[in-house]
């Protein structure tokens with residue numbers, strides 16, 4: 390039995406564990422069984438993840454006498470749309486998945502978000518278990534209950550808050566990620582240090598290279614600390630009336646850049662978060678909120694990790710600063726037409742504000758574009 394770390398998310402009737410360990414997928418049946426009213430589950434995954442991890446999950450279930458059926462969706466962000474969502478819900482109904490049954494989401498953020506949303510609406514809500522296989526999903530999207538799909542008007546605009554019943558984060562699954570996907574997830578890891586834990590950022594500066602090289606203990610620590618921080622914020626503000634927006638550090642810039650690059654491979658979400666964090670610190674320094682050294686330190690660390698840091702790292706054309714600012718206005722975090730930014734008084738000291746002069750944002754964007 391691998392050494393397991395557990396982060397409890399104390400949300401009353403919706404409380405659950407996030408369990409973090411190596412080889413957890415192989416061993417997942419023993420974790421899943423206590424949640425079952427009858428010995429069967431429905432699994433939804435994607436082509437890539439199913440190839441890498443479904444056999445281990447299924448072997449464990451079979452060995453424990455748990456029947457399963459599986460739906461495999463195409464890998465990629467375009468799966469997070471109405472047609473694949475409808476297909477998933479109708480498949481679950483065709484499989485006669487009942488109100489007391491459990492659906493398993495085996496995959497990255499796309500599968501977790503879509504399956505969570507399907508579970509939220511199926512028979513007015515059934516339970517689901519997240520088995521996140523990407524770093525981004527392990528440290529962010531599988532925890533906290535945000536579920537949903539994309540609309541033509543923007544990302545994640547259709548969805549529901551629906552907490553999972555259990556999250557099983559298998560650190561060994563991270564071995565199968567491409568270096569680019571791992572580093573994209575790292576954008577969300579660094580976000581936690583920057584928003585609320587300077588000592589975690591220090592730790593990442595020292596241990597980041599070990600994480601990339603595959604040190605599983607270091608990876609387990611980074612996932613656990615990220616999940617602890619996320620859980621603490623989600624418990625304070627489950628439905629994002631206030632503090633939960635801290636988790637969007639870097640995301641206002643990121644969402645504009647993702648829209649500008651057509652949600653394509655030119656910029657992965659976590660890469661946009663990394664660039665967005667660097668820009669948020671630049672903006673904070675220019676507004677006199679944090680020292681000039683802070684944005685330099687953020688950028689130096691991201692650069693040393695080999696992830697995207699600057700707008701110059703995005704291939705192809707980008708629109709003007711004015712257009713990027715307009716795209717920020719489409720963000721779903723806009724309240725009463727006011728853009729909400731997450732700025733920082735220093736590393737580990739972020740806060741939410743709508744009091745950001747438009748000119749300051751424009752000048753940060755103009756300078757970042759000019760440096761390309």
Ligand code: GLY
Pocket residue numbers: 529530532533535633636637
């Ligand atoms: N990914 C941000 C949140 O869960 O609130």
